[in-house]
Amino acid sequence: MDTAETLKQLDRIRLLALLDFLALIPLVVCVIIGSDAVKGILGPIHGIGFLGLLYFCVKGAGEGRWGWWFPALVVVTLGPPGSLIGDVKIRRDLKASTA
Numbered sequence: 085m086d087t088a089e090t091l092k093q094l095d096r097i098r099l100l101a102l103l104d105f106l107a108l109i110p111l112v113v114c115v116i117i118g119s120d121a122v123k124g125i126l127g128p129i130h131g132i133g134f135l136g137l138l139y140f141c142v143k144g145a146g147e148g149r150w151g152w153w154f155p156a157l158v159v160v161t162l163g164p165p166g167s168l169i170g171d172v173k174i175r176r177d178l179k180a181s182t183a
Contacts, residue, residue, distance in 0.1 A: 087178055087182060089149075090144070090149045090150075090174070090178065091175070091178070093140060093143075093144050093149065094171050094174060094175060096140055097137060097140045097141065097144075097167050097170075097171055098167075098168070098171050100133060100136050100137055100140065100167075101137060101163070101164040101167040101168050101171070102164070102168075103133060104130060104133030104134065104136075104137060104163050104164045105163075105164035105165075105168075107126050107129045107130045107133060108130050108133075108162075108163065108164055110122065110126055111123065111126040111127060111130050114126065130163070133163060133164075134158075134162065134163040137158050137163050137164070137167045138155060138158055138159065138163075141154045141155040141158050141167065141170070142155045149174075150170070150174050153170075154166075154167075154170040154174070157169060157170050158170070
């Protein structure tokens, strides 16, 4: 397994997770206050971000870079939180295995 390529893929996941998180926070607020106009815009943006995160996590699991727990965590946490948690864990494990 190529560590540099794994880190590159994790960088993509981290960037997409942060961008998706920026859409998720106001989306949750809009759901709470009932703003339908903003939900109609942010909902699809978050949905596309979620599918992108899921794609990259499933791709990495299929390549054997990490376990299938990572895509499962993304699904359970609805995207950004799980992908950021998985990113930190995998980076920590990679650092420990190369040290």
